[in-house]
Amino acid sequence: MNWIIWIILPLAGLTLGWTIRWLYARFQLTASEQRAERIKQDAIKEADAKKKEILLEAKEQVIRDRNQLERETRERRAELQRYERRVLQKEETIDKKTAQIEKTEQVLTDKERDLQERDNALGMEEERYRAELERISGLTVDEAKALIIQDLESEAKHDAQGLINKIEQEANLSAEKKARDVLIATIQRLSTEVTGEVTVATVTLPNDEMKGRIIGREGRNIRTLETMTGVDIIIDDTPEAVVISCFDPVRREIAKIALERLITDGRIHPARIEEIVTKVTKDISQKIFEEGEKVLFDLGIHNINQEAIRTLGRLYFRTSYGQNVLYHSKEVAIIAGILAAEIGANRELAKRGALLHDIGKGIESDSDLNHAEIGMDMARKMGEDPRIINAIGSHHNDIEPSCIESVLVQIADAISAARPGARRETLDNYVKRLENLENIATGFTGVDKAFAIQAGRELRIIVNNEAVNDEESRDLAKQIAKKIENDLRYPGRIKVTIIRETRITEYAR
Structure with missing residues (x-):
C-alpha cells in the first residue's frame, strides 16, 4: 500500500502544478487581450480625431481656394x-472720324468738280488766246518756242x-607764277647730300714693306687678287698707299675691303x-640689302618684297x-612727295613711283629693253598699282603719262x-665705255668673266x-680686239689679255 501512496502523491503534485501553471497562463493571456483591446480602441479614437482634423484642414483650404478664385x-x-469700355470708346471715336x-x-x-470745271474753262480761254496770238504774230507755238530758245x-x-x-587770262597770268613758287618751295625744302663717285680707291698701308707682301712671290698674290675681283691694283712710289x-664700284669696293682685311x-x-x-x-651682298632697307625706312615706304629691296640696294x-x-x-621721291603735297595729289603714290622709277637699272638682265621697260615689268610682277607702273614707264616719255x-x-x-x-657727263661716258668693253668680251662663246682695267687701256x-x-684663245683675242676696233x-x-688656266683641287682626308 505504501508504494501506491508514493506513486499517487507525485502524480497528484504534478497534476496540481500543471493546473496552476495553466490557470496562470490563462490569466496572462486574458490580461494581454485586454491591453490589446485597449490599444486598439485608443488607436481608433486617435485615427478618428486625426481624420476629423485633416477633413477640417481640407475644408478650410477649399474655402481659401474658392475665395481666391472668386477674387x-x-x-x-x-x-x-x-477693356470693353475702352473698345467702345475707340469704336465711337472711329465712327466720328469716319463720319468726318x-x-x-x-x-x-x-472742290475737285469745281476745279475741273475751272480748268476746262481756262483751257478754253487759253486756246482762244493762243489762237488769237498766233493770228496776230503769224507764228505757231512751236515756232515761237524755238525762236525764244x-x-x-x-x-x-x-x-x-x-x-x-x-x-x-587769269590762269595764264597766275599759272607760271604759281608753278615757279611751287618749284622754288620744293627745292628750298630739299636737303640731300651730293655724292661724287670716282673710279679709284686708295688703301693705306702700315708701311712700305707691305707692298712686297701684297705683290707676293713672282707677283702671284697681286695676280690672284686682280683675277678674283676684276680690278687693277696700282703699286707705285706713293708712300704707304x-x-x-x-x-x-661694286668690284672696287670688294677689292678695297678684301685688301684691308688681308693687311x-x-x-x-x-x-x-x-x-x-x-x-x-x-658682306657686300648683305650691304646691298641693308642700303635698300635704309632708303625705304627713310622715305616711310612699306610693302616691298625682298627681291625689290635688293634691286634698290644695287642702285647704291x-x-x-x-x-x-x-x-x-x-x-x-622726296621732291615728288613735296610737289604732290603742294598741289593736292596722292603724296604716297608719287613717292613710291619716284623711288621705283629707275629700279630697272638695278636689274641684271641681258634684255634689249631699256631700264624704264625693265622696271615696268618688275613692277607688274610685284603687283604694284597701275599708276606706279605708268610713272616708271613714262618718266622718259616712253609711254604717255596716265x-x-x-x-x-x-x-x-x-x-x-x-x-x-648733280651730274658729271665726262665720268658717265667713261664708265659707259668700260661697260661696253666688258659687254663685247662677254658676248663671245667660252668667256667666263671680263674686266676692264687700267682706266680702259x-x-x-x-x-x-x-x-x-x-689655239682658240689666241684666235679669240684677235676677234675681240677686231670687234673693239669696229x-x-x-x-x-x-690691250686684250686672255687668261686660261687649269685648276685641280683634291682633299686629303
Whole structure:
C-alpha cells in the first residue's frame, strides 16, 4: 500500500502544478487581450480625431481656394469691363472720324468738280488766246518756242565764252607764277647730300714693306687678287698707299675691303685671298640689302618684297652721269612727295613711283629693253598699282603719262638731274665705255668673266679652259680686239689679255 501512496502523491503534485501553471497562463493571456483591446480602441479614437482634423484642414483650404478664385474672377471681370469700355470708346471715336472723313471727302469731291470745271474753262480761254496770238504774230507755238530758245542759247554762249576767256587770262597770268613758287618751295625744302663717285680707291698701308707682301712671290698674290675681283691694283712710289682702279664700284669696293682685311690679318697668299674675297662678296651682298632697307625706312615706304629691296640696294653701287642712282631715286621721291603735297595729289603714290622709277637699272638682265621697260615689268610682277607702273614707264616719255603722279615723277626726275653739281657727263661716258668693253668680251662663246682695267687701256678676259683651248684663245683675242676696233671709239690703244688656266683641287682626308 505504501508504494501506491508514493506513486499517487507525485502524480497528484504534478497534476496540481500543471493546473496552476495553466490557470496562470490563462490569466496572462486574458490580461494581454485586454491591453490589446485597449490599444486598439485608443488607436481608433486617435485615427478618428486625426481624420476629423485633416477633413477640417481640407475644408478650410477649399474655402481659401474658392475665395481666391472668386477674387481673381472678380478682378478679371473688372478688367474685361474696362477693356470693353475702352473698345467702345475707340469704336465711337472711329465712327466720328469716319463720319468726318466722309464729310471731308464730299467737300473735296465738290472742290475737285469745281476745279475741273475751272480748268476746262481756262483751257478754253487759253486756246482762244493762243489762237488769237498766233493770228496776230503769224507764228505757231512751236515756232515761237524755238525762236525764244535760240535767243537764250546765243546769249548763254556769249556769256560763257566771256567767262572762259576771263578764266584763261587769269590762269595764264597766275599759272607760271604759281608753278615757279611751287618749284622754288620744293627745292628750298630739299636737303640731300651730293655724292661724287670716282673710279679709284686708295688703301693705306702700315708701311712700305707691305707692298712686297701684297705683290707676293713672282707677283702671284697681286695676280690672284686682280683675277678674283676684276680690278687693277696700282703699286707705285706713293708712300704707304696702294691704288685700286676699276669703273665698277661694286668690284672696287670688294677689292678695297678684301685688301684691308688681308693687311690687318697679315696672312697674304692665294688661298687666303680667295677666302677673304668670297667672304667680302657675301658682306657686300648683305650691304646691298641693308642700303635698300635704309632708303625705304627713310622715305616711310612699306610693302616691298625682298627681291625689290635688293634691286634698290644695287642702285647704291650704280651711277648715272656721275650721280649715285640710289641717292638720285631717293631725292626724286622726296621732291615728288613735296610737289604732290603742294598741289593736292596722292603724296604716297608719287613717292613710291619716284623711288621705283629707275629700279630697272638695278636689274641684271641681258634684255634689249631699256631700264624704264625693265622696271615696268618688275613692277607688274610685284603687283604694284597701275599708276606706279605708268610713272616708271613714262618718266622718259616712253609711254604717255596716265595720271598727275606720273607727271610729278617726270618733273622731280628732271629737277634732281638738272640741279647744279648733280651730274658729271665726262665720268658717265667713261664708265659707259668700260661697260661696253666688258659687254663685247662677254658676248663671245667660252668667256667666263671680263674686266676692264687700267682706266680702259686693258681688257682682261678669263675663259673656260674646257670650252677654249690654247689655239682658240689666241684666235679669240684677235676677234675681240677686231670687234673693239669696229664698235668703239677710244683714245690710244686697248690691250686684250686672255687668261686660261687649269685648276685641280683634291682633299686629303
